[in-house]
Amino acid sequence: MPPWLTRTPVHLALVTLSLLWTLPSLGLLISSLRPPADVISSGWWTVFQHPFEFTQYSLENYRAVLSAAGMGQALLNSFTIAIPATVMPIAIAAFAAYALAWMEFPGRQWLFLAIVTLLVVPLQMTFIPLLRAYGNLGLTGTFAGVWLAHTGYSLPLGIYLLCNYIQALPKDLVEAAAVDGATHWAIFTRLIVPLSMPAIASFAVFQFLWVWNDLLVALVFLGGTPTVAPLTITLTNLVGSRGQDWHLLTAGAFVTMTVPLLVFFALQRYFVRGLLAGSVKG
């Protein structure tokens, strides 16, 4: 057999799988651009009968979902939740990782081991006691409450990753700086943090997307209050209350996906690394 013929099944399989994997998202994107009446009266694939007739597309659904359906507020809330819930664990985990890696104190290794062990705890183990405590402290339904919860949950992974990276930095460099009289603060901010940027970036991308895409933690600690609800909760409510309004659902789903997709295309390298590193999260 000529080589191109033996190759044909390989090409065929790859093209088929790629198409299969793309079709669901493509259908969503096309439907979100069609007028409401068209979305419920014919399949989205019918646009391919005359794909370049641009009058059949409009951005009206996005306007409707962002204003009337509350997705605009939810988009702001998602940023308000996700950015501090990414910065806080990075700062706290980086300081802790530096202390565990480069500072002398008794019980250092034992402490590191204990923190890594906490990776096994499923989030479900913590909900009921925390929910009660939040009720008593008035933290339920506040941004600060979710920030702290996401921060606490991400610390075992963050400390584990950053500590492994910071430990592997050249010893001479840190010691030379210490001999020159640099304080721990100076060594940390001027030397360790800049050198650890690849690890910090991977963890940041992972944590940001984890929080952005999270539904469970937000449901438990925010309840359903619309003033603080992120996109995932608002979209879930939309499925429940307007389940047949496909023009709103498709546009809403695409709104929730835009930021992760931008991160994916802009920071693909860190995205993959972060996902691989974060795969052990509880």
Add this chain to the structure above:
Amino acid sequence: MVVFSKIGMAVLAILVGSGGVVALFYGANALVERFAPGQFKGRILPWVYLAPALLLLLAYLVIPTVLTVYVSLLDARSQSFVGLNNYSSLFADPGMGEAFRNNIFWLVGVTGISVSLGLLIAVLADRVRYEPLPKTLIFLPMAISFVGASVIWKFIYAFRPAGTAQIGLLNGVITSLGFEPVGWLVERSLNNFALIAIMIWLQTGFCMVLLSAAVKGIPQEIIEAARIDGANEAQIFWRIVVPMIRSTILVVSTTIVLLVLKVFDIVYVMTAGNQGTEVIASRMFKEMFSFRHYGRGSAIAVLLLLAVIPIMVVNIREFRHPNPTR
């Protein structure tokens, strides 16, 4: 104007939250540097750097875990001690039995199919020049939230009575082939598998990326040598590629198992656990928020922890000491 004030509030909250934590460390460090006497500085400073992390770990993971174990031995309102009653009532409950059964479907279905498909794609894509394109397209769903993916697939499974125009892709295909449309999410023999398909769509890309890196790590000489000895492609795959990346396969599989054990979002959004689609995590959510039975909810969480521990141990051990020859 309202929009601007809302954006302003959001920016303010972000600045307070993000800036606050940096200010906290800066202030604590400055205090120690200024006021602690010389010989104590070195002893106090590590604990200053560690304190926020340790406090949060204690408050959010250690103490709640211990409390949950304790609450699982108390009644619905945590007022009296009931021993292991919550556990025995869980095992006797048919709804919980269904959740266990479905979770096993999920574990076998998602792990088996996404790992094997991921491996297949990794090996196939390795042989073509346009490798990045299919890999990007298949990895892309990883960026999408479970909620977003659920909406995407709810639309694919959309059902219209026979005779009307179908708007769901799957029923569109089926009716154009001359069959009756199917209620994918209602039919009890199908709906679990309809949900499992979503997770496979999401996770295959993850398996593919890890396995692809492992496949590329196999020295080319070994494969060439086998080829010269007359091995065909299937023999090379089963006798060389698979054994050599065994460790990676194990890590990928255990990772998927850990994820699927705790699957919640997809079931919650698609069916809310109705029509026989309950899983362990969605059942726990129901015990907590619908039935307000904190004892049983905690017992489910403890069972989840017990299931996770052995898998996690295997995962971390292989992850930290990957041993390709074993």
